[in-house]
Amino acid sequence: MIPIHYYLILAAIVFSLGLLGLIINRKSVLISLMCIELLLLAVNINFITFSHYARDLTGQIFVFFILAVAAVEAAIGLAILIVLFRSRHSVEIDTLSQLKG
């Protein structure tokens, strides 16, 4: 019904948009975290597409684990963000230059 490359191109577009957001956003750590969620979503769409067209459930199992790890990542990232805001009173990436990297 729907050719496989439609899904793959859609995932590529979503991935590119997430990457673009990660590059052009220099201000808020929150937006960066959301863009990472977008990247993970694109990867998951690819996994599910291949899982469907190859008739193999392993891809869906992998998406399951990716979802769990992404939830952990978001929770810990936001906790770090709160600690950061408490000590710095801002979440701007530009101001986080204490390590002089």
Next chain:
Amino acid sequence: MLLFVEVVQSIFFLFALLLVVASLMTVLARNPVQSALSLVFAFFAASVLWILLEAEFLGLVLILVYVGAVMTLFLFVIMTLNIHASEEQRGFVTYFPYAVISVAVLLGMLIYAILSRFISSASITQGAGYNNTQALGDVLYTQYAYPFEIVGVLLLVAIVATIALSAREKRLNKAIPPKQQLLVHRENRLHIIKMQPEKKI
């Protein structure tokens, strides 16, 4: 049958368009709240696409876990932190055109690679008695039982780490703050009591 195919295709195009638009809004929105809500919308559209791909369980889990838990957490944090709605904050950076060009080049390469390799319209649908949740569970609790338990431990570690990070005072630390130590007067610690000397028996 032909009508069914057309309906499925129009559902796909509608939600693919919604997904792209919502992703674009997430990236370009000036207000973090607007950005988070667009991301919620993107997750909804993606879950419809997953259900279209016969991954019903994961489509529902995407809504329950992401929209229900993760994005709610994001919104809570945005509202707790009270980030000032980014006046002059999220202006476009100076290298915006270069970023767009490089990402467009990447996208072009990806699409070229996809089109040169994966063109097939072979669509497979499972039979009527197929149960995605059951099939997933059959594999998950037998072949992948060990990774599954590791993920459970990982979630526990995340809970502990989150509470330890965001607890306001250090609960396990018994050191006395020097400020309180310096504020102590002699009267707080030492009482001199007048009493009669006891008689020797």
